Amino acid sequence: MLRINVEFNTSIPAETLLYTIAREYYNMSDVDSAFHLFKFLAERGYADAQNDLGFMYVNGIGVEQDYEEAAKWLLMADDNHSEEAFDNLRLLAENGHPRAQVNLGLAYLNRAGTDIDHENALKWFRKAANLGYAEGKFHLGTLYTQGLGVTQNFTKGMALLSEAAAQDGEVSKAVVQYLQNDILFQGVVSLTKQQRAKVDFLLASLGVSETQAVSAMPSSAPSGPEPTP
Secondary structure, X not given: OOOOOOOOOOOOOHHHHHHHHHHHHHHOOOHHHHHHHHHHHHOOOOHHHHHHHHHHHHHOOOOOOOHHXXXXXXXXXXXXXXXXXXXHHHHHHHXXXXXXXXXXXXXXXXXXXXXXXXXXXXXXXXXXXXXXOHHHHHHHHHHHHHOOOOOOOHHHHHHHHHHHHHHOHHHHHHHHHHHHHHHHHOOOOOOOHHHHHHHHHHHHHOOOOHHHHHHOOOOOOOOOOOOOO
């Protein structure tokens, strides 16, 4: 029987005490007990447990190896400010897992306490897109249409959005939302007539009528310099 060397202290929060016990289990190679405690704490938002759970999924320790689950928990841990989660997520992405690559790209765009890094986001979205991953194509397309982290190429961006939408039904919904909300309503791109025609054509191919597309636009379209086609 394993002996857990944890000194009881009523001033220690229960979750912290459970995490200490889980680490003790892990260090003594009782990975099954460690896994279940990490999962219990991870499901309750404990960042370090989310990171450790992700690490176990990455390496198949105490559980069948599952990169999808690993990416999910590591991203949660990073959102909850785990110091190690970002490095573990990047390691998973470097090993060629497309969902981790997309999540890493999103982390570079949305990570709390850090500046937005479009260049690194672009790098990881491109890697996922090159592996044929629809979400990678979608996010890469948004950066190309707006010229974020890369020279604007609206035509290439729209082609990527079209590919992503054709490949995955859920991503198709995201493409429609991006075109209607960001492009038409918010006006993140000052469209030429040719570019607007490309947007209308793609929306129509996705089942959005011209009337619906027009209704997504504000009463006065934003003005600006002609973007690169």
